[in-house]
Amino acid sequence: MANRLALDDSVQFVRGVGPVRAKHFETLGIRTVSDLVEHYPFRYELLPKSVSIEQLSLGEVVTIVGEVERIRVRGRMRQQAIHALVADGTGECNVRWFQSPYLIDRLHEGLTVRLSGKVDCYNDRASLTNPKLTIIADEQDPFANDIDRHEAVYPACAELSSKYIAKIIASVLDDALEQVGETLPSSLRAKRNLPPRRTAILRKHKPTDINEVSVAHERLAYEEFLLCQLAVQISRHHTKRSQHAQPIVTTKAIDVRIRRRLPFKLTAEQNRAVSEICADLAMPTPMNRLLQADVGAGKTVVAIYATLTAIANRRQVAFLAPTEVLASQHLAKIKGYLSGSQVNVSFLSGSSSASERNIVRQSLLTGECNLIVGTHALLQKGVRFRDLGLVVVDEQQKFGVSQRAALRAKGHAPHTLVLTATPIPRTLAMTVFGDLDVSIMRGLPPGRKPVQTTLCTESTQPKTWEWIRSRLGQGEQAYIVYPLVDESESLPLKAARVESQKLAATTLSGIEVGLLHGKMRAEEKTQALERFRANKTSALVATTVVEVGMDVPNATMMVIQHAERYGLSQLHQLRGRIGRGSKPSHCFLFTDSDTEAANNRLGILCATNDGFRVAEEDLRLRGPGELLGTRQHGLPAFKVADVVNDLEILELARDDAAEILRTDDRLNQPQHRQLRSELYRRYGQVLAFADVA
Ligand code: ADP
Ligand code: MG
Secondary structure, three states: OOOOOOOOOEHHHOOOOHHHHHHHHHHOOOOEHHHHHOOOOOEEEEEOOEOOHHHOOOOOEEEEEEEEEEEEEEOOHHHOEEEEEEEOOOOEEEEEEEOOHHHOOOOOOOOEEEEEEEEEEEOOEEEEEOOEEEEEOOOOOOOOOOOOEEEEEOOOOOOOOHHHHHHHHHHHHHHHHHHOOOOOOHHHHHHHOOOOHHHHHHHHHOOOOHHHHHHHHHHHHHHHHHHHHHHHHHHHHHHHHHOOOOOOOOOHHHHHHHHHHOOOOOOHHHHHHHHHHHHHHOOOOOOEEEEEEOOOOOHHHHHHHHHHHHHHOOOEEEEEOOOHHHHHHHHHHHHHHOOOOOOOEEEEOOOOOHHHHHHHHHHHHHOOOOEEEEOHHHHOOOOOOOOEEEEEEOOHHHOOHHHHHHHHOOOOOOEEEEEEOOOOOHHHHHHHOOOOEEEEEOOOOOOOOOEEEEEEOHHHHHHHHHHHHHHHHOOOEEEEEOOEOOOOOOOOOOEHHHHHHHHHHOOOOOOOEEEEOOOOOHHHHHHHHHHHHOOOOOEEEEOHHHHOOOOOOOEEEEEEOOHHHOOHHHHHHHHOOOOOOOOOEEEEEEOOOOOHHHHHHHHHHHHOOOHHHHHHHHHHHHHHHHHHOOOOOOOOOOOOOOOOOOHHHHHHHHHHHHHHHHHOOOOOOHHHHHHHHHHHHHHHHHHHHHHOO
16 A cells, blocks of 8 residues: 555544644654554443344433434524434434534434443333434445444544544554564463463454453453553663772671660661671662661661762761751761771761751861761762761652762762662562662561551540540650641631641640741751650640651650541651550540541541551552652553553562573574564664663
């Protein structure tokens, strides 16, 4: 065929599209014929095969084929209705369309039509209201292919309807599919029992049976995952091979010296993480490791171990935390562990004065400063190191990929350890943090009492306050968390500042109430925190600034106001602030919502303390974007695959990718040629990078 379009041609040249519609297609992410073919339906509508009119029974969803015998337009403007009578030789059926003026010109008497809809009754006769209409041209056999059909429904936009998109796709599909090559080697297809690429694409658009859709989906999802895993594994392999780092060695003597400074014995899980980290550090290539564990699992001390090892090797360390509160807490802890040692520790945050900054910068540049703890301020251009050996990023979910990279760029390929308390399944972690190795610590340090979590609706709140008040009277402490600092006109929510005064005056009168929120000046924050830590204030009214990292073991109670406003993982993080000492802890989820859905969701937290379980639920309910923090999660965009529902396929693809690369790490073998070129098409940048090696 002379004027057949190529897969790379612009959709503009497809008959019936043109430059204006091409622009609209672009808003759907469709530029080329190939994009069009890969624009898949998101659901299918069942169009049952046709029945004769005499067989119609009330309430059934049916398709009929017949001739329009009479047509009338009744009413005017918005009330306008089209009344038609359709007959097929066995009987007659009334048909009415409301608010469909565009049909008036298309319908006329004598036309053969196929109609699908639910049978009702009008004027004592079987009737269809607003049925789906197909006009069948005279020369076509109206009963050809008369079987149950599934009509594809496509993601559409205001300017382009699903129906129009379906028509355009149908017009190019056959020609385009002839040009679609197979990406997967036949051995792999046989091993995983997957249909050819062409068949899968065809079935996705035009299934003859709904079961074919899921087979087609599996095939296409597998392919997307496989390509992604190949890209991830190749680039990781490359990073390991091409970048050289100074090894950091943990000798027996260093290990003993470090452990002597720690106030407790590490748990088996912590020891395992430590040895994985030390093994990485000892390599001549940079470590890139993610340490994942539930909140309160004791990640800090593992990071401090790595820090001290690096310092013992006379290398500099940067320890980054997302908030000033957390950074200063780390500083205090590390200084405590290091008391009496020669190690020179500095601090840098947004509120450091210009002269402080200068001094710190200078000492980093000369190498006099061994360890810098701080916030985002560490990422500024002026901060340079003499010999940065290790970067620790705490609560990595609060930072973007680019910020991690910015810090890493300050050293000559320093080792990097990132900590996160958002527990996600390992396979998902591999996709999201493809460039990282992952260590997981399960469980909590010994002697912890699980936090008991209770849902409190408005009626039970007064009693709860009473109970809290009595415990506060016995020397225990509580966090009271509000979603806002100040009241807002647009949100009907209680806010920290006003409520702290109210609480102090009423419910908690006679009890020392503190206040901590992000709008306070740095020294005010430190003061509030220190007073709480020293148990000078019993109740700390706060915003979610306490979410990350705060560690005050004597705090045994937490009230979370408007709990229904938060994601499960965030609530789990928040309650992780308590249950850190030896006394039993209680978390109260205050809510004024009484919808069953909200309460069932919060019920999950009452039922389990396992952060991994909570995260799985969150993932199921809200998707990976929400769980990992929007935008920054860096998930690759998949057209078909779904990292939550298709996790099993992802695991297979990961294993197969590893298997392929084991024997053919550059995909040079002939059976991998197609895979290789598809990989370039989708992940060109990653691979161009890998090819430098
Ligand atoms: P997270 O993993 O949430 O950052 P932290 O590092 O803040 O947790 O640790 C939580 C608490 O557990 C801290 O009070 C810490 O001192 C304590 N902890 C950590 N490891 C141990 C251990 N091996 N034995 C006893 N307590 C520990
Ligand atoms: Mg922490």
